[in-house]
Amino acid sequence: MTAKLESLTVSAPATSANLGPGFDCLAVALDLGNAVVISRRPGPLEVRVTGEGAGELAEDASNLVCRALAAGLGSLDGLAVECRNRIPLGRGLGSSAAAICSGLVAANALGGLRWTPDELLARAAEMEGHADNAAACLTGGLVAVGRGPVARPVPVPEELSFVTVIPESRTSTTAARKALPEMVPLADAAATLANAVGLALALAQGRIEDLPSVLEDRLHEPHRGTLVPGIDAIRALVDGEDCLGATISGSGPTMLLWCRRDASDRVVAAAQAALARAHVAGTVRPSRPSAAGVRARWTGGADLRLARAVG
Numbered sequence: 001m002t003a004k005l006e007s008l009t010v011s012a013p014a015t016s017a018n019l020g021p022g023f024d025c026l027a028v029a030l031d032l033g034n035a036v037v038i039s040r041r042p043g044p045l046e047v048r049v050t051g052e053g054a055g056e057l058a059e060d061a062s063n064l065v066c067r068a069l070a071a072g073l074g075s076l077d078g079l080a081v082e083c084r085n086r087i088p089l090g091r092g093l094g095s096s097a098a099a100i101c102s103g104l105v106a107a108n109a110l111g112g113l114r115w116t117p118d119e120l121l122a123r124a125a126e127m128e129g130h131a132d133n134a135a136a137c138l139t140g141g142l143v144a145v146g147r148g149p150v151a152r153p154v155p156v157p158e159e160l161s162f163v164t165v166i167p168e169s170r171t172s173t174t175a176a177r178k179a180l181p182e183m184v185p186l187a188d189a190a191a192t193l194a195n196a197v198g199l200a201l202a203l204a205q206g207r208i209e210d211l212p213s214v215l216e217d218r219l220h221e222p223h224r225g226t227l228v229p230g231i232d233a234i235r236a237l238v239d240g241e242d243c244l245g246a247t248i249s250g251s252g253p254t255m256l257l258w259c260r261r262d263a264s265d266r267v268v269a270a271a272q273a274a275l276a277r278a279h280v281a282g283t284v285r286p287s288r289p290s291a292a293g294v295r296a297r298w299t300g301g302a303d304l305r306l307a308r309a310v311g
Helices: 064-073 095-111 117-128 132-139 173-178 186-204 208-213 221-227 231-235 261-277
Strands: 007-017 026-040 046-051 079-085 142-146 150-154 160-167 243-248 255-260 282-287 295-298 303-305
Touching (some): 007 095, 007 132, 026 160, 026 186, 026 282, 064 079, 064 095, 064 117, 095 117, 117 150, 150 186, 160 261, 208 243, 208 255, 221 243, 231 243, 231 255, 231 261, 243 261, 255 261, 261 282
Parallel strands (some): 046 079
Antiparallel strands (some): 007 026, 007 295, 026 079, 160 255, 243 255, 295 303
């Protein structure tokens, strides 16, 4: 059946990792995403990038989507790949995870490889260097990632929403990781672990009123704050009512504001004003958790979610 189909569209969501105390083990998929359209036609590989990264990202086999595709298919001759990007680059919103996961799921579908979800996650984590963003990207929703890697879903209360504060400046994951100390005090590790457990329980039990007390991190955020423009102004928005918390998204510099769904517009306006006062150029957008992870759709066919893509 696959040979009769002409093209495949794969969509992948943005992700926010760490979520405060969940360093390298918690992440959530967001309602912003990229799409990759792959068509079969005679000739060598062709790559086109539009949107975010156009004129900057490689338009050849070294493109991250193509590298993930090649990990499953080998030769990419006979393919035309169009990357339609909406996820900002270098902002801590999982653009690399989206590229890798899109390529791997596309290879799985195009090559009939029948990789399982666990195998897809393992391959994505190997390419990415960590599993949190990839896990949320592949499965959607909010996930806790353990050794293996294995992803476990964490329920997200319906009344919870987010606001992403995205500075124009970028932060590299490498630089952000170099900012971290090799060792941390035992008390800081224990406090952060307690908050991570408390966060998972608050979400699972729908107790969003508990979020202000469990979002503090002592492992990575104190060392990365200088990489986030306007971080003090953004954190000052947390009032325990409309805005329940502020966490660095991945390596930054994006900040994720946790808020009540009915307060989202007010938090957006407050964040825009805070950026202006801090003289920080950036974009503020309301964001909802995305229940959908990577999706693949054949031209003219029905929607194929991950479970069907792996057959």
